[in-house]
Amino acid sequence: MGLGYVGCVSSACLAELGHQVLGIDRDTYKINMIQRGQAPFFEPGLAELVKKNVAASKLSAGALTPEALAEADVVLLCVGTPSQANGNIDLSQLRRVCAEIAESIGQRSRPLVVSVRSTVFPGTCESLLETEFAKHSTVQVVSNPEFLREGTAVKDFMEPSLLVVGGTTSEAAQTIAGLYATLPVEASLVSLRTAEMIKYACNAYHAVKIGFANEIGSLALNLGVDAEQVMATMCLDTKLNVSAAYLKPGFAFGGSCLPKDLRALTYRASRLDLQLPLLESVLPSNDAHLRRSIDEVLAMPGRRIGILGLAFKENTDDLRESPVIAIIEYLLGKGREIKVYDPHIQLSDIYGSNLNFVVSSLPHIGKLLVQSLDDLLSSSDVVVIAQKATAEMLEKIKTTRLPSTDLTRLRLVGKT
Numbered sequence: 001m002g003l004g005y006v007g008c009v010s011s012a013c014l015a016e017l018g019h020q021v022l023g024i025d026r027d028t029y030k031i032n033m034i035q036r037g038q039a040p041f042f043e044p045g046l047a048e049l050v051k052k053n054v055a056a057s058k059l060s061a062g063a064l065t066p067e068a069l070a071e072a073d074v075v076l077l078c079v080g081t082p083s084q085a086n087g088n089i090d091l092s093q094l095r096r097v098c099a100e101i102a103e104s105i106g107q108r109s110r111p112l113v114v115s116v117r118s119t120v121f122p123g124t125c126e127s128l129l130e131t132e133f134a135k136h137s138t139v140q141v142v143s144n145p146e147f148l149r150e151g152t153a154v155k156d157f158m159e160p161s162l163l164v165v166g167g168t169t170s171e172a173a174q175t176i177a178g179l180y181a182t183l184p185v186e187a188s189l190v191s192l193r194t195a196e197m198i199k200y201a202c203n204a205y206h207a208v209k210i211g212f213a214n215e216i217g218s219l220a221l222n223l224g225v226d227a228e229q230v231m232a233t234m235c236l237d238t239k240l241n242v243s244a245a246y247l248k249p250g251f252a253f254g255g256s257c258l259p260k261d262l263r264a265l266t267y268r269a270s271r272l273d274l275q276l277p278l279l280e281s282v283l284p285s286n287d288a289h290l291r292r293s294i295d296e297v298l299a300m301p302g303r304r305i306g307i308l309g310l311a312f313k314e315n316t317d318d319l320r321e322s323p324v325i326a327i328i329e330y331l332l333g334k335g336r337e338i339k340v341y342d343p344h345i346q347l348s349d350i351y352g353s354n355l356n357f358v359v360s361s362l363p364h365i366g367k368l369l370v371q372s373l374d375d376l377l378s379s380s381d382v383v384v385i386a387q388k389a390t391a392e393m394l395e396k397i398k399t400t401r402l403p404s405t406d407l408t409r410l411r412l413v414g415k416t
Contacts, residue, residue, distance in 0.1 A: 016052070078118060081094060109138065115142040125142070163177070165190070215276040
């Protein structure tokens with residue numbers, strides 16, 4: 001359903017994989033072009049696939065009819081979801097197509113899998129199932145977002161870097177994943193809402209990468225530095241830079257490097273009258289994430305709060321700009337009783353800038369620290385895990401009944 005870039009490329013490529021495909025669109029020009037074995041627009045490699053598979057009777061184009069639906073096992077929705085003036089997406093085309101399917105489906109006895117390739121917010125597929133398809137128990141809805149770039153769409157389809165499928169049932173998800181079984185990629189089978197969210201996460205990340213490279217490049221240029229050499233060398237590090245490192249939702253960052261260096265970069269840019277909105281927003285974003293964590297802790301029952309971890313991350317005693325200290329300051333100000341345990345922190349061993357930072361922020365830190373995890377658990381209603389804990393620690397926390405509650409309550413704000 002829909003013969004734009006995504007729909008036409010998907011139709012031709014699925015036919016090339018051996019499936020019998022009918023392309024449907026309200027635009028008669030696109031239908032007539034495909035019926036003649038021609039691509040309705042230019043995309044490298046598409047014209048050849050359309051011509052080949054129309055000639056082989058594996059690809060055709062036409063209108064949505066009850067007869068066409070009766071023969072279909074799967075319907076792929078590839079209609080547009082354009083932006084509205086306020087930034088929201090317009091689902092009118094998607095809902096109209098689903099209504100047409102529901103009207104034409106008749107008394108179908110075998111399953112029909114409706115797969116949404118369009119980019120939609122999490123919850124959209126569930127909404128379609130509960131509204132447009134509410135009277136059709138044989139319809140199953142799947143999210144199968146596309147990752148096709150104009151100019152390389154055919155190559156992206158046939159050599160995918162990612163294949164995501166989320167369905168209302170595992171059977172429906174497996175059906176859609178099976179369409180791509182001969183391609184060199186393993187399907188990521190996820191929940192329905194996760195599949196919808198992944199597409200937004202990917203596009204947002206691509207945009208952030210481009211913005212980051214451009215801002216670093218602009219600053220480098222203003223400082224007389226070869227920007228391409230900076231970024232090319234940076235990309236050689238596939239352990240931390242171009243990798244999965246740090247791409248895990250968790251706690252706010254801190255420490256002696258990241259906050260300091262971000263401040264230095266943005267300060268130097270300001271001295272050059274250079275605006276770097278993306279880099280300038282990172283520390284405020286980090287502060288907002290820290291505040292969300294504080295609000296979640298405050299919303300939990302119990303006044304006695306135990307905090308596991310004081311340093312800015314696990315396996316270090318570095319307290320400089322630890323976001324945990326900011327949390328403790330705020331919780332104390334709200335009247336909470338705080339106890340802290342960090343296996344690597346002994347107040348008698350802290351000195352220099354490390355000591356100055358923690359004492360200036362928490363003058364009575366010595367009264368807050370306990371010597372063991374058992375001490376922390378015995379004096380807490382709620383446990384806040386502020387850094388990655390060992391398996392042994394987690395097991396002890398999970399199996400310990402906290403004094404004033406019937407169930408151990410955990411707040412995981414670190415990487416777990």
